[in-house]
Amino acid sequence: NYDNEDQQVDFLSFQEFLESIHVPEGKPITFQRFQQWFSRHKKGKQLNDAHKLFEEFRGVITGPATDKSWLSREDYLALGIKETIFLQEEREAVYSVFEKYLGFLQENKLYDSNVVSHQYLEKLQARYDFVIVDEVQDLTNIQLYLIIKSLHHVHDFILCGDSNQIVHPNFFSWSKVKSLFYKQEDLGAAENLIRILNTNYRNSPQVTEIANKILKIKNNRFGSIDKESHYLVESNGHTQGEVVFLQDNDHIKQELDKKTKASTRFAVIVMTPEQKPMAQQHFSTPLVFTIQEAKGLEYENIILYNFLSQEEQRYREISKGVSAEDLDKDLKFSRAKDKTDKSLEIYKFYINSLYVALTRAIKNLYWIESAPKQQLLGLLGLDNAQASLEIADSNSSLDDWRQEAHKLELQGKQEQAERIREEILKQKTPNWTVISGESLEALKQQAFEQNNKKAKLELFEYALVYEDRKLLNSLIKADFKPAKNPAKGLQLLQQKHYAAYSFKKPDAAIKQVNQYGPDFRNIFNQTPLMVAAWVGNVGVIKALFEQGADTEKVDENGFTALQIALSQASGDENYARKKLADTYLPLEPTSISIQVDGRLIKLDKHQMEFFMLNMMIALFYRTLPKKIVYSAGAFSSQDFVDAVQHMPNSVLPERRKKRAYLSSILSKNEFTKDDKHNRKLFFRIKRGHYLFNPNLALKVGDEWLNVYDLLSIDKLATQHRKQEQWWRVDMNERSSEILEHNKNIIKSQISSIATKQE
């Protein structure tokens, strides 16, 4: 094991990698968008497979070339037969659609990551010592080339992938990767580039055996793709399992349904989205996946439902000419005989799908076919379909299901996760109205224009939760008495709304989570995690994590749970000393994504800049108004010293609490400075006074948001003070006048900088 705290590691998706060079305008094109567009503009009959076209565009026309963004019509027409999915006579039409596709991208502010990758080649500066790429089979040449160009030394990388896992007709092959290195002189020819790992850590030997037979059939029928994909897998055989071949009869389906519907250890896989509803008629488990969705998942037991029978003809074609004896022989390396026969390409997709589907099974495979007599099944040694089946009960607990739902959600399988939440966990959507946006405006109207007492109380509570002094002040003006005593109000608020979070034991809070899910919003638009952070209840925070609570959600103020905890700690010494030590670490996300100068930067949680940015956000509404009134400035290092002094050393070590250090971080990260490690977070209003860089954006959900759209300067207001005898003028009036005046100065400073950079 290698561990080095001083080494900075970025974990990036390819999308994020592109953004870290420069955030492209618009959104990346997805297959869904492409399909929508294509189905509306479909012309002619021969080109009707959206998948195939999309792959051709991405994998053939824009993907492979490293010297241009896309192939010209001549180049495309001149491609060799092994280089495209389409036949010579179709290509003219394909290219015409491609040209329309480029127009479609431009009109809709979409971008193709291949084209962008090519454009970025010149922008890119080497900045990594080492790169590891996983699932290379999903990257195109140009993308890979761009990644490797970001290295200081071209040979410092590891690529991992499996070309048998491709379930769309894409053009990845290891030999292409090799020729990329061969052709590009600047990368240098690499010898011994590829190592094959053929031990399988997932599947039982029984499943592996079938998988190997599929590889052999594929080899026999279609020849080898390249030498590197030319191998069989060995199971390391930790777990034993079985492969059960079944008839498609009611008894079996009922038995399977009965035993699987309450278990997280069974999943059903079908070939296409169209087959899903059929499978769902017979299987009530939420875990029904198409082959595209099943990629990357694994389950102890997999049910393949009519995987072959739906596409009987295609699979008959696949097994054509392959005999049982052929499978006994070793793999031999040879290319397909008739290379013009593109019809075979599509079959590769079907056989790869089958391979992927059954290798999802860790232990057992239950394979149901309505047409059990098929040549391919015979070749796999599955000739006698059982007519009956008994399997053991394996019901999973609600906790297992919750974790399953959480896991699926993280992998973007929303549909299945939602079905689990609805059908098994019986989670409901809350029946209250969340105060936010329009409903907040409506509430204000009721309170101030119709003088509705209940609305005023609700607004008051909302203002307390968010420390919204502007709202508090206007409530005082509207003669709402309780607003003059916010401390008392807070006490009542806690009793009324946060009672469930006041006990050491998390049971009461968890009960709500079980009802509404881990990230439900209360009437103030807070998730349970935010409330727990607000209250500082460690027990509840920990329990919420077990339920899969999300740390990156933001509240109405634009605060994450971590920032709420920091904000509480800055104003409450007791919270800082006793509670923060336990609340800070679990609430910390591993990094935050910021955008500056159009580039994405991930601030790792170990970096002081990460802490400072969170801290400044946390102090925004609480500390900034005072500063603006009394010093006509913004945050100074003293504010950070004050906020940080009572924090435990586990959160911030002693050396990081010193003024000189905090001050040097502020100074180092001024956006005007030109330093290698400058994160450009801050903007110096005047000597010693800092605010956020006006051109700083944060990632909220999957949208980029400018800091000043997230945090509103307009909402800043002073704290109302009691009328004193000696006041010659109303000090509350006076200070809010000063505040407004200084706010305007700051706002104009911000906008002058923000526009200058555009």
Next chain:
DNA sequence: TGCTTGGCGTTGACAAAACG
């Protein structure tokens, strides 16, 4: 093994503001 390098907190010189 010792020299080099990169990262990161510390220090100190100088400047500017605040204080009295």
Next chain:
DNA sequence: CGTTTTGTCAACGCCAAGCA
């Protein structure tokens, strides 16, 4: 107006890794 505090900025120096 002199003294003290605070801010800015870059060089310093420590440490662990990398390398020959």
